[in-house]
Amino acid sequence: xxxxxxxxxxxxxxxxxxxxxxxxxxxxxxxxxxxxxxxxxxxxxxxxxxxxxxxxxxxxxxxxxxxxxxxxxxxxxxxxxxxxxxxxxxxxxxxxxxxxxxxxxxxxxxxxxxxxxxxxxxxxxxxxxxxxxxxxxxxxxxxxxxxxxxxxxxxxxxxxxxxxxxxxxxxxxxxxxxxxxxxxxxxxxxxxxxxxxxxxxxxxxxxxxxxxxxxxxxxxxxxxxxxxxxxxxxxxxxxxxxxxxxxxxxxxxxxxxxxxxxxxxxxxxxxxxxxxxxxxxxxxxxxxxxxxxxxxxxxxxxxxxxxxxxxxxxxxxxxxxxxxxxxxxxxxxxxxxxxxxxxxxxxxxxxxxxxxxxxxxxxxxxxxxxxxxxxxxxxxxxxxxxxxxxxxxxxxxxxxxxxx
Numbered sequence: 001x002x003x004x005x006x007x008x009x010x011x012x013x014x015x016x017x018x019x020x021x022x023x024x025x026x027x028x029x030x031x032x033x034x035x036x037x038x039x040x041x042x043x044x045x046x047x048x049x050x051x052x053x054x055x056x057x058x059x060x061x062x063x064x065x066x067x068x069x070x071x072x073x074x075x076x077x078x079x080x081x082x083x084x085x086x087x088x089x090x091x092x093x094x095x096x097x098x099x100x101x102x103x104x105x106x107x108x109x110x111x112x113x114x115x116x117x118x119x120x121x122x123x124x125x126x127x128x129x130x131x132x133x134x135x136x137x138x139x140x141x142x143x144x145x146x147x148x149x150x151x152x153x154x155x156x157x158x159x160x161x162x163x164x165x166x167x168x169x170x171x172x173x174x175x176x177x178x179x180x181x182x183x184x185x186x187x188x189x190x191x192x193x194x195x196x197x198x199x200x201x202x203x204x205x206x207x208x209x210x211x212x213x214x215x216x217x218x219x220x221x222x223x224x225x226x227x228x229x230x231x232x233x234x235x236x237x238x239x240x241x242x243x244x245x246x247x248x249x250x251x252x253x254x255x256x257x258x259x260x261x262x263x264x265x266x267x268x269x270x271x272x273x274x275x276x277x278x279x280x281x282x283x284x285x286x287x288x289x290x291x292x293x294x295x296x297x298x299x300x301x302x303x304x305x306x307x308x309x310x311x312x313x314x315x316x317x318x319x320x321x322x323x324x325x326x327x328x329x330x331x332x333x334x335x336x337x338x339x340x341x342x343x344x345x346x347x348x349x350x351x352x353x354x355x356x357x358x359x360x361x362x363x364x365x366x367x368x369x370x371x372x373x374x375x376x377x378x379x380x381x382x383x384x385x386x387x388x389x390x391x392x393x394x395x396x397x398x399x400x401x402x403x404x
Contacts, residue, residue, distance in 0.1 A: 058353050059335025061370070067360055068347060068369035073388055073400040074111030075373070078104055080396040084208045086165050086380035087392050089128040093148070096391065096398050097126030097136050103150065105134075108385055111400060117150035128166030128173065133187050135173050137162020144176055145190060146286035158183050164210035165380075167218070172232055174218055176210055182220065184235050194235030198222065203251040205274055207259045207298065208380065214264050216261070217283070221258025225273040229286060239286035244276020260299030260381060261339060263307065265321070272296040272309055280307070280324065290324035299340030299381040301348075303362065308341045308348055316341060316350060318365060328365035333358060340381030342389045343401050349389045351378040357389060357401050373399050 013263035087096040093114070094106040101123055105114040119136055121144075126136035134146045139161040145153040161178040168174075168187060175183040184194040194199030204223040207359065211220030217238060218230040242390040246254035256276040264341055270280040270295060279291035294317060300309040306318045306327055314334035318327040336352035343349075347359040347368060355376050359369040374395045382391035388402040 006084055013144075024388070047266065050382060056298040058337055060303055061336070061356070062332040064367040064368060064370065066369045069404050070344075070349075070357055070369045070371035070401060070403050072371065072373065073402050075400070076104075076106050076111045076113065076398045077396055078392065078398055080104055081379045081394055083206075083379050083390055084125045084163060084165075085123075085392055085396055086383075087390060088127040088134075088165065089385050089390065090129050090131055093129075094385075095127040095129045095134050097123055097378070097391060098396065099123055103127070103146065104138065105148070105150065106398065108400075111398070115150045117146070119144050119146075125162045125164050127215070128168045128210075130168040130187075133173070134170050135166040135168055137166060141177065143173070143185065143190065145173070145187075156192075159369070161343070163206065164208045167210055167213055169213040169215070170232055172213075174211060174213070174232075176207070176220075178206075180223065182211075182218075182235070184232070187250065193233075194236050196228075196230060196237075198226075200224070201246070201251070201254065203255055203261050205255060205257040207257060209259055209261045209299075211260055212264050214283075219262045219269055219283075220263060221260070221271050221273070223257045225256035225276050227256060227258065227262065227269070227271045227279075227281065228232065229269075229283070229287070241281055241286040241288070243271045243279045243291075244273035244323060259297050263300050263302050265302050267322075270300060270302070270307055272300050274312060278307070278309055278319070278324075290322075292319060292326075294322045296340075298338075299383075301341045301343060301381075303343060306362065308362075310338055310340055314338050316360060316365065318348075318362070330360055330365040330367070332367060337377070339378050342382040342391075343384045344389045344401070345387040347403065349401075351382060351389075351391060353377045355393060355395075357398065359403070369403070371401060373397070373401070 078096045079102045092108045094108050097103045101119040104116045117251045124139040128135045141158045144155050158177050163178045164176045171187045173185040180200040182196040200223045218232045231240045245255040246256045248254045256273045258273045269283045272278040278294045280289045298310040316330045338350040338352045348362050355373040376393045376395035379393040382389040388400045
């Protein structure tokens with residue numbers, strides 16, 4: 001499985017080069033070349049400011065009584081990055097890419113560089129990988145595949161910018177493009193096997209998440225709050241269900257997009273939508289098991305007892321996996337602009353806008369430890385690799401952090 005995610009990190013961009021760039025990085029206006037003149041006077045939904053990010057400095061670090069020592073196991077420099085980039089872990093290999101076209105393979109245990117190459121062009125998303133293939137994408141719609149040693153295999157082009165890490169599994173490379181299409185390409189040569197297309201709402205959050213493949217199904221969220229289960233081999237829709245329903249008088253208020261990876265555990269699949277809710281369904285049929293009114297851009301993770309989610313205010317929640325009942329809520333990190341959660345050994349971790357990994361007790365939600373990294377936010381929701389959390393930073397490093 002790939003991360004966080006991730007997830008959308010657009011609100012992490014605390015120093016955009018201008019308001020137009022910030023808006024373009026956050027929202028896609030379908031069928032419209034510029035912002036309508038009436039948009040600035042429209043009252044935004046209460047949490048829209050969190051979507052665009054804040055020019056204010058993050059709040060102070062909360063005081064904690066540390067009972068767990070977090071430490072950086074290793075770090076490796078890849079190149080400055082942005083949302084849409086996340087490392088892929090395959091066995092003992094970590095593959096990572098950066099927007100300048102750098103592509104690298106690292107040892108998962110030590111971070112040692114095995115090889116470093118270049119895609120030959122700027123990249124917009126990466127990386128997807130399996131044991132034999134490594135795939136990245138460009139803002140021109142190029143899909144570039146390499147073998148496990150970094151040698152080029154094939155290159156094809158899809159209809160628009162590749163916006164999330166590809167998924168490589170079971171002989172299929174799944175690609176998510178900026179116009180809302182999902183492509184299934186042959187891992188052997190890149191030929192198109194299927195394409196799924198739906199009409200996007202007029203205004204959507206830019207989705208960097210991608211999807212998860214399991215037991216022949218591709219699970220992915222969409223703009224408008226839908227969760228899909230596609231047949232991985234054919235692209236046919238197995239089932240489609242609503243995580244959230246758009247509400248409100250304006251298009252801004254009606255944004256209810258799923259912008260993070262679904263959580264798939266045994267026979268249950270869960271997803272969370274911005275300005276919507278978190279909901280869990282039967283993986284085989286899409287039947288609703290439970291739902292809660294929680295809005296999130298950042299993503300969720302789970303263990304045998306709980307589902308954990310970071311909401312759009314920065315609070316971290318633990319919900320009962322079977323019923324959705326609230327177990328605890330940690331609000332001391334709200335002003336730290338934390339991202340999606342990750343399991344770190346016996347603890348739960350979240351990375352904030354300044355690159356601190358905060359550790360929470362999974363049973364009670366109390367803050368039990370933290371460690372500083374390079375001062376920048378993660379580009380996607382971290383992933384668990386053994387007892388460590390692994391993520392890529394905007395400053396250009398890949399970190400593996402554990403506890404002792």
